[in-house]
Amino acid sequence: MLTLLNLLSAVALLIWGTHIVRTGILRVYGSQLRRVLSNNMDKRPLAFLAGIAVTAVVQSSNATAMLVSSFVSQGLMALTPALAIMLGADVGTALMSRVLTFDLSWLSPLLIFIGVVFFLSRKQTRLGQMGRVSIGLGLIVLALQLIVTAAGPITGAQGVKVLFGSLTGDILLDALIGALFAMVSYSSLAAVLLTATLAGSEVISLPVAIGLVIGANIGSGVLAFISSSMQNAAGRQVALGSLLYKLIGLLLIIPVLTPLVAWMDSLTFSPQTLVIGFHLLYNTSRCLLLLPTVKWMARLCRSLLPEQAEENGIARSRHLDPTALATPSLALANAVRETLRIGDLIDTMLGSLVDALRGAQPALNQALRKQGDDVEALCSDVKLYLAQMPRDDLGDQDNRRWAEIIELSMDLKHSSDIIERMLRKIQRQKTSERRSFSDTGLEELATLHQQLLANLRLGLGVFVSSDPASARQLLREKRRFRAQERRLTHAHVSRLQRKVVQSIETSSLHLELIADMKRLNSLFCGSAYAVLETSETAALSDQESPA
Structure with missing residues (x-):
């Protein structure tokens, strides 16, 4: 029981270390990553390479999936290049699994020590946040060592050998077990490394290990799809496309799996090396083969997950991504975009004012009433979104920006109320009193x-x-x-x-309208x-x- 608890705690430590690295990188370089992923991604090879690079930085294909899904849901990126980035992310995580198999036992204490020193001494600075990243990297390396150590006694247990011995190399069953491994550990990387350890201990055969690796990739796709559930349809389309690509990879590997395993078994490399090597070869070949199809996959995802109409006729926020709240720079950028959307609604309402004055349209028609309701709903969304941000982690500049967004959203809400009141006055003047302004x-x-x-x-x-x-x-x-x-x-x-x-x-209406314009x-x-x-x-x- 203690051995199992050690393994679970090591997996938890790996998840926590990955979270620290991802959030630390995003807090320091979140804006830069946003520009890299959202700009100049029209060419598929460039988007593919960007996915590899970003995943290598944030140490997680799931983290890349959350970033890319967020940008697509906010309209910062098209779906086609986003799917190319996700294919690159799969290759990036395979590369990291190879890097993390090296003997890095000396690196963990060094990274943790340096990280703690810088984080505690300069917490609110960029250097302090990089110290946080260093702590996370150290925890990842340490967790991987603990996983291998804790898995040793488990893999030697007779019951575990019997359990894994029941796996006969059925690719579908093995893939299902591998997907469950990845979902339980919340990391395909941890599942692949654990599979390599089991293969090295001869608890499982090479065909079973390969099936588990393929399933671990599918499990990471399922995790990304579940994580995108709070986003709009556009954001979920990215995760769906990534998951479908992983399932297609399973279908493509089945016809060649038997001769491939036989060839790999004839090599003189250790089982661990063969498992990690297959993971890298499989993901690279699959992603390069499927890269030209991203345009068709984008169409399929849009048909499977179409955009839904706004509920009850009230506008819903488009840019307030909850997953970005842990990254202040991204969350503030999202709030700015949503506030500008409110400003566009005020612009439209204000443009209708002169038409109402000239009698070109009813003063307060149904469309204008809806725009006023939309402004109120979106302002409330912005306030609630910013209220969820951890302000203790904000620097002085981000704190000022936070206050500016709140103030402007409130000013726009008051502006909407004033414009509606002006339109009611005009409507009352024309309908009940039937009077009109002089030409001058x-x-x-x-x-x-x-x-x-x-x-x-x-x-x-x-x-x-x-x-x-x-x-x-x-x-x-x-x-x-x-x-x-x-x-x-x-x-x-x-x-x-x-x-x-x-x-x-x-006269009375004329002077009141001038006073209202002064307040606006x-x-x-x-x-x-x-x-x-x-x-x-x-x-x-x-x-x-x-x-």
Whole structure:
């Protein structure tokens, strides 16, 4: 019982070490990995090599699957190159299984010692996070040693020999057992290394070991598909395609398995070397053979997992990937993209305002009501998403960005409420009172509206770029808008003095709309202060405070 517990704890340590390495790498180089995987991946060979490289860095094909699925679900990457990356990830994990079979017993204590020193002394710095990665690598090496050590007594037990002796080389049964190994250990790499150990101890024959290795690959595909269950259909399509490729590999290997095993058995290498070598040869051959088919596989996955319509007519977040919450840089980028989506909805709602003023459409139709509901739902999603982030791990810059996203999403929500209120006022004026603006008054409101729309777009640009020059330009536009608003208010009062009938009838609504636009302008320009307060605090003291 103690031996079994030692084996399970070693497997758990391997899983934990892989998790530490993956999260540490993503916290330090998450943005760079995001750019590598989401840009310039149109060519399949380049995407294939990127999958190998990223998997070698994060030490796990499952980690690569989560990254790629996340980018596809957010619309940062097409499905076709994503499937090519996943094929490269399978080769990458096979390469790592070969590397980790070398005698690295000296490396584990060195990596853990160095990692602890740097992580405790400089926890919030990049060097401290690299220390965390070093700890994870040390734990992985140590866990693999413990797995081999703990498996020794187990493989020597008579009951285990009888159990494995019942496996006769039936490829389907062996593949099923191998898949279960990978799922229980949460790592195809651990399952393959354990299989190599069993083969080296002559507990299982070479044909059985090869079947277990093939099954371990399938098990990793099942794990990736289960892990993508919280993502949208686009993200799940990546995991489905990877799993289907692994199943196709099983079908392709069955006709040549008997002569292949006979040839391998005639070689003079040890069983462990043969198992690891087959794993590398099988994954490399399979992935290179199937790489030209990624376009057809993408079509198949889209047909099997089509995009679903939004439930109850309410928009659902597209970019708020829960799996990215452990990586602040990625999670914040996701929240920024979703906030910009809210900004696009405000842009559309604001564009409808001038049409309602001119009578080109109903003031508050069903489409506009839905857009307001969508803004409210998405703002709530952004807040809840950011609330789940572990803020203790955020640096100063990420903390400021976190606050900026929250503030802008709230400002956009208030803007939506104001626009809806303005549209209701216009609707009430036209339906119940049946009055219309004078031609001059209407053009003044339209002019102010165009300036307001431009400030919204500039404000969103400042939010994305955090450019101080653009922020200063936005503050200048804010002051220009206020001057224009005062001028138009005075012009309206002048028309009242001249007793223009239409101006008198719509005076109250006219002035209320101008005041509402002034409030909207203040909300749209708020992003400028967030940018400038960090780099130009002294200069801000001379500027006007936000209204």
